[in-house]
Amino acid sequence: MIKYIERKLPKIRCQINGNTLTVIDTVNLDNAFLMIVEYTKQQDYLKQNVIDKSNKISFNTCLEKSKYLTDNEIKKYKSKYLNTLISLQNKNYKIIPIIETLTYKNMVYIEDAFIFTICVKQNPIIRIIIENINPNRATIVFNIIRNNYFENVKKVFAFLNSDVINKRQELHNKSVDLSDIGTYYIVNHNDDSIHKWTFKLIKGML
Structure with missing residues (x-):
C-alpha cells in the first residue's frame, strides 16, 4: 500500500540553494498532503475492520x-x-x-x-x-x-x-x-x- 501511494503522489519541483530547500510547485505539494491524509483515513478504517479468515x-x-x-x-x-x-x-x-x-x-x-x-x-x-x-x-x-x-x-x-x-x-x-x-x-x-x-x-x- 505504501508503494501504491508513492506511485500516485504528484512530483513536486524544488530548488536547493546551499542548505535551503524551496518548494516551487506548491499546488502539487497541497495535493500530495491531501492524498496522504485520505490514505491515512483509509488505513484507520481498515484497521477497525480487521478480521480472522x-x-x-x-x-x-x-x-x-x-x-x-x-x-x-x-x-x-x-x-x-x-x-x-x-x-x-x-x-x-x-x-x-x-x-x-x-x-x-x-x-x-x-x-x-x-x-x-x-x-x-x-x-x-x-x-x-x-x-x-x-x-x-x-x-x-x-x-x-x-x-x-x-x-x-x-x-x-x-x-x-x-x-x-x-x-x-x-x-x-x-x-x-x-x-x-x-x-x-x-x-x-x-x-x-x-x-x-x-x-x-x-x-x-x-
Missing part, C-alpha cells in the same frame, strides 16, 4: 438477511450511490447485504457491501451491481444471463470473499478471468456527476 459469512446467511432488509437500513449510510441503486433495483429481486473481504499480503479486512440487480423484462441479460458502503470503493458491475441468476450471484459472492490478493486491483487491471460468470467492468467514484455514474450503470440495458 475463519469469520467469513456464508452466502445462504446473506440471502436470509436479504428477506428482512429495508431501504432505510441502506439509506443510513447517506451514500448517493447506494440511494440511486435503491431506486434502480428491480423489485422482483432482493437487495443482498454481503461482506466484502479485502485480502492483502498478511492481513484480511471486511467491509459491508450490497448486491443490487438491474434488469428489464425483454432483456435476457441481468446486471449485478456490487456497491461497498466505503465511498472510496469503485462500483463493480457484472453482466450475467438471467436463467443462471442465483448460480452466478453465488459465484460473484464467492469471488468477493475469496483469498485472491488485491482482488479489486486485479479487477481494475482486467487480470481476473471470470468468464464463467459473465462480463464485468468497473465504474469509479470520481468527480463525475451522479447522472454520469448512473448512465454508465444502465447503458445498454434499455
Whole structure:
C-alpha cells in the first residue's frame, strides 16, 4: 500500500540553494498532503475492520438477511450511490447485504457491501451491481444471463470473499478471468456527476 501511494503522489519541483530547500510547485505539494491524509483515513478504517479468515459469512446467511432488509437500513449510510441503486433495483429481486473481504499480503479486512440487480423484462441479460458502503470503493458491475441468476450471484459472492490478493486491483487491471460468470467492468467514484455514474450503470440495458 505504501508503494501504491508513492506511485500516485504528484512530483513536486524544488530548488536547493546551499542548505535551503524551496518548494516551487506548491499546488502539487497541497495535493500530495491531501492524498496522504485520505490514505491515512483509509488505513484507520481498515484497521477497525480487521478480521480472522475463519469469520467469513456464508452466502445462504446473506440471502436470509436479504428477506428482512429495508431501504432505510441502506439509506443510513447517506451514500448517493447506494440511494440511486435503491431506486434502480428491480423489485422482483432482493437487495443482498454481503461482506466484502479485502485480502492483502498478511492481513484480511471486511467491509459491508450490497448486491443490487438491474434488469428489464425483454432483456435476457441481468446486471449485478456490487456497491461497498466505503465511498472510496469503485462500483463493480457484472453482466450475467438471467436463467443462471442465483448460480452466478453465488459465484460473484464467492469471488468477493475469496483469498485472491488485491482482488479489486486485479479487477481494475482486467487480470481476473471470470468468464464463467459473465462480463464485468468497473465504474469509479470520481468527480463525475451522479447522472454520469448512473448512465454508465444502465447503458445498454434499455
